[in-house]
Each structure stands twice: as C-alpha cells, then as structure tokens.
Amino acid sequence: MDLFQIIDKINGFLWGPxxxxxxxxxxxxxxxxxxxxxxxxxxQAFYHTFGGLFNKKEKEEGGGITSFQALATSIAAQVGTGNLAGVATAIAAGGPGAIFWMWISSFLGMATIFAEAVLAQKYKEEKDGQVVGGPAYYIQKGVGSKALAVFFAVSIIIALGFVGNMVQSNSIAAAFDTFNVPRVVIGIIVAILIGFIIFGGIQRIAKIASTVVPFMALFYIGGSLIIVFANFTDVLAAFELIFYAAFNPEAATGGVIGATIKEAIRYGVSRGLFSNEAGMGSTPHAHAVAxxxxxxxQGLVAIMAVIIDTVIICTLTALVIIITKSYESGMTGIQLTQESFTRGLGDFGYPFIAICLFFFAFTTILGWYYFGETNVKYLFGQKGINAYRALVLVFIVVGTTINVPLVWELADTxxxxxxxxxxLALFILSPVVVRIYKDFKTKG
Structure with missing residues (x-):
C-alpha cells in the first residue's frame, strides 16, 4: 500500500458519517x-452586509476593516474551485438530487457560520496594533483549552496556508495549459502577485478582495445566467429533477448515473459544507477583524456569504450542468463543468471557465493565506510572519508542478x-452565542 492509499483510507474515516x-x-x-x-x-443580513457599502465614514475608520471587506475576504476563500469542480463531482457521484442535499447543508450551515462569526467578534483581541481573532482565540479564551487552540492553529496553517494553497496554484497553472506556458513560470508570476498583496497586510488583502470578488462573482453569475435564460423553458424541469432525484436518484436519471439516495445525501452534504466552509473554522478569521x-x-454578514457561495453560485453551476445534460457525459470534476459551459456558450465556454478558475483560485489563496497568518500570529507573534509569507510563496510555486491527488488528500486530512x-468549541460555547443574539434582538 503506497502513501496515497494510506492517506486515502485515513480520510475515508475522518470524513465519514x-x-x-x-x-x-x-x-x-x-x-x-x-x-x-x-x-x-x-x-437584516442583507442590510448589514450591503447597507454600509457606500458609507464613507465607515471606510475611513482605522484599525480593522469594514464589514463588507470582511465579507469579501471571507467569500474570497469560500468561492473557489469547489464551486466549479465540487458541484460537478457531487452531481457525477450522487446524481442531480445531490444538489437538494447541498441546499439543506447550506441552510444549516448558515446558523453555524453565524455562531463562528459572533464568537470571533466576541473573543478577538489586539496584537502588535492589529486586531486578530478566530477559533484559536475563542477556543483558548472561551473553552479554556490552550492545547486545543494550538492544535487547531497548527492544523489550519498546514491545511490552508501551505498544502491547500499548493492545490490552488496548481489549478491556476492548469487553467493556462492551453496557452502552452510552462507551469513553473505561472507559479512564479502568481507568487509575485500574491507577495505584493500579502506584504501589505490585511488592509491590502481586504481592499483587493472587495474589488476583485464582486467582479469575479458577477462575471461567473452573468455567464451562467446567459445559459439559464437561453434555456429558460428547461429551468423548471431542472428543479423538478433535483427534487425528485433527491429521493429517487436512479429512477430520475434512468440509471445513467446509478446513484443511490445514500450517495446523493453524502456527496450533496459534504460538497455543500466544503464549499461554504461553515463549521470548518476558516472564515471566522476574516469576520473577527470587521x-x-x-x-x-457580523454574524448576519456571514450568513450572506453562504447565500452567495452556495445558494447562488453553486446552484447556478448545477443548473448549467443539468440543463445542458452534461451530467450524462460520464465526466466529473472540472472537466464536467467545462463541458457544460462549452455546450452552453460554445467555443467561449472553455476560456470562460479558465478565467473563472484563475480568479476563484487566486482569491482563495489570498483568503487562505490570511487565515494561516492569523494563526501564525497566535503561535509566534509578529516575528513569525515574514518566514510564513516566504514559505507560502515557495509552496505556491512548487504547487504548480506537483502530483495533485496526493496533495488534495493531505489537505483533506x-x-x-x-x-x-x-x-467542539461551537457546541460548548452555544450559550454564549445565544446570549449575544438575544442581546442584539433586545437592542433592536
């Protein structure tokens, strides 16, 4: 048994029922x-997310970032290759009905992510003149376990800052394969661009995210809607198939996919949770700084992030795949998504997905880098940041030349x-979240 098979078996247990x-x-x-x-x-979530978007006073306040910038930084990490490849994988493995279970998981995830953002705000602190917060902070200060907090911090630095960003840079390099540019060259260019941004701190990261994220989201949503509107008469049938296949997957697709209800639930729920990251402890780092x-x-703003990520973007990806009947092609992952958009947009479909893949992966690197940085500060203070930044840039370049499946498995671990x-912290600290929410409701 090789290393890949060993890690795959470990992940089968870790990510099981x-x-x-x-x-x-x-x-x-x-x-x-x-x-x-x-x-x-x-x-109220919509109001608190977009109500202060054009508030000049809010933008000029120092020490931290605006609520919208925190949302953009969070979405930068959430909206990634999972919205393209993850949805396709869910449909390929679990049938169209998997999307119904993806909606269920995102619905529940909205409550979870509200709690994460509230706790991040509650237990945030100032270090070296900068506001920081996240699970490591509310695990230590709220739960009272320094060991558990350190365990979380080390895990997220490796999972997102290093290993995860290798996968993202590899996705960017893959998007440019059709242009015959050496992957290592792409890696160096991406590392230079990322380096320029991350050395400017959270303010620069948030500023770039709040500029790029709305553009990339609208670009993808626009392309998807073109296909949806062009096939408007098939939209109702697509939704009917999703609901019917959620409980009768094999009958709904005539046995083309051969999915069972168990597979529809498994892949729909897992891909939904992995896409919006609710409960995973990543996005609270951005919401803490707002x-x-x-x-x-900020908890309400976090709910809006799940709505944008899963309810809107993932659903549009699913509709395009189902409307174009690409799910019957036998493809999976990003290839299935590319096939569906090529069927819907013609020759522009492939470069369209390549452009989206670049921006989705690039902004995810920014978000994941920052989440890792926050935990480096927690463990080592400001003195560990430059070394962390250098290592991230090295991993980005190396990531363009690696064997992706093995690295994905390590990231999952x-x-x-x-x-x-x-x-565990969310379960223990639920009374704190409820108390804060009641206080908010009382004050109106």
Whole structure:
C-alpha cells in the first residue's frame, strides 16, 4: 500500500458519517437555538452586509476593516474551485438530487457560520496594533483549552496556508495549459502577485478582495445566467429533477448515473459544507477583524456569504450542468463543468471557465493565506510572519508542478483535524452565542 492509499483510507474515516453528523449537528443545534435565524433575519443580513457599502465614514475608520471587506475576504476563500469542480463531482457521484442535499447543508450551515462569526467578534483581541481573532482565540479564551487552540492553529496553517494553497496554484497553472506556458513560470508570476498583496497586510488583502470578488462573482453569475435564460423553458424541469432525484436518484436519471439516495445525501452534504466552509473554522478569521457595533451584525454578514457561495453560485453551476445534460457525459470534476459551459456558450465556454478558475483560485489563496497568518500570529507573534509569507510563496510555486491527488488528500486530512476542535468549541460555547443574539434582538 503506497502513501496515497494510506492517506486515502485515513480520510475515508475522518470524513465519514461521523464528521458529517458532527457538522450537521452543529447546524441543527444553532438553527433551533437561534429560532431559524436563516429565515427570520435574512432581510437584516442583507442590510448589514450591503447597507454600509457606500458609507464613507465607515471606510475611513482605522484599525480593522469594514464589514463588507470582511465579507469579501471571507467569500474570497469560500468561492473557489469547489464551486466549479465540487458541484460537478457531487452531481457525477450522487446524481442531480445531490444538489437538494447541498441546499439543506447550506441552510444549516448558515446558523453555524453565524455562531463562528459572533464568537470571533466576541473573543478577538489586539496584537502588535492589529486586531486578530478566530477559533484559536475563542477556543483558548472561551473553552479554556490552550492545547486545543494550538492544535487547531497548527492544523489550519498546514491545511490552508501551505498544502491547500499548493492545490490552488496548481489549478491556476492548469487553467493556462492551453496557452502552452510552462507551469513553473505561472507559479512564479502568481507568487509575485500574491507577495505584493500579502506584504501589505490585511488592509491590502481586504481592499483587493472587495474589488476583485464582486467582479469575479458577477462575471461567473452573468455567464451562467446567459445559459439559464437561453434555456429558460428547461429551468423548471431542472428543479423538478433535483427534487425528485433527491429521493429517487436512479429512477430520475434512468440509471445513467446509478446513484443511490445514500450517495446523493453524502456527496450533496459534504460538497455543500466544503464549499461554504461553515463549521470548518476558516472564515471566522476574516469576520473577527470587521469593525461593527455588535458581534451579531457580523454574524448576519456571514450568513450572506453562504447565500452567495452556495445558494447562488453553486446552484447556478448545477443548473448549467443539468440543463445542458452534461451530467450524462460520464465526466466529473472540472472537466464536467467545462463541458457544460462549452455546450452552453460554445467555443467561449472553455476560456470562460479558465478565467473563472484563475480568479476563484487566486482569491482563495489570498483568503487562505490570511487565515494561516492569523494563526501564525497566535503561535509566534509578529516575528513569525515574514518566514510564513516566504514559505507560502515557495509552496505556491512548487504547487504548480506537483502530483495533485496526493496533495488534495493531505489537505483533506488537515482540514478534518482543524474541524474537530472548532466544532467542539461551537457546541460548548452555544450559550454564549445565544446570549449575544438575544442581546442584539433586545437592542433592536
């Protein structure tokens, strides 16, 4: 048995039913304890996300970033290759019905991610003149476990800052394969661009994210809507197939995919959670830095991030794949997504996905870099940052030349290791979140 097979077996256990139950359990807990906040507060979530977008006073305040910039930084990490390849994999393995279960997981994830953002705001602190926060901070200060906090910090640095960003840079290099540019050259260019941004600190990262993320999201949404509107008469049938296949996957597709209900649930739930990162402990680092009057405000902004990531972007990807009937091609992953957009947009489909893949992966590197940086500060203070930055840039270049499957497996392993302490903290600190939410509701 080689290294890949060993790690694959470990991940099969780590990301098995227990993990999904753990993540969904947190979502169910907070959904009921917060009285279905995903429904009752969606209007307020929209207001707190976009209400201060053009508020000049908010932008000029120092020490931290605006609520919208925190959202953009969070979405930069959330909207990535998973929105393109992950959705396609879910449909290829679990049938169109997997999308229904993706919606269910994202619905529950909204409550979880609200809790994460609230706790990040509650337990944030100032280090070396900069605001920092995230799971390591609320695990140590809220739960009272320094060891668990350190375990989380080390896991996320490896999972996202190093290993995860190797995969993202590899995706960028792959997007340019058709132009016959050596992958290592792409890696060096990407490293230079990332280096320029990250050496400017969170303010520069947030500024770039708040500029690029809306553009890339609208670009992808626009391309998807062109296909959807061009096939408008098939949209209702696509939704009917999703709902029917969620409970009768094999009958719905005539046995083309051969998916079972178990597979539809497994792949739909897992890909949904991996896409919006609810409960994984990554996005709280961005939400902690936002300057808001009440922690619950940023929690509502975090809910909007899941809506944009999964409810809008992932759903559009699914509709394009189903409407064009590309899911019957036998393809999976990014190849399936490329096939569906080529069928929908013609010759422009392939470069369209290549452009989207570049921006999605590039912004994910920025978000994941920052999440790792926050934990480096937690462990070593400011003195560890320059070494961390240098290592990230090296991993970006190396990532363009690696064997991707093995690195993906390693990333999944460390992702699992960082999820457990974060979810444990969410269960323990649920009374704190509920108390803060009630206070917010009381003050109106």
């Amino acid at each position: 227990f993990m999904l139950a753990f993540l969904l359990g947190a979502g169910i807990l907070y959904t009921f304890r917060l009285r279905f906040i995903q429904i009752t507060m969606v209007k 300057k808001v009057k009440h922690p619950a405000q 460390f992702n699992a290791l960082m999820v457990f302490p974060n979810i």
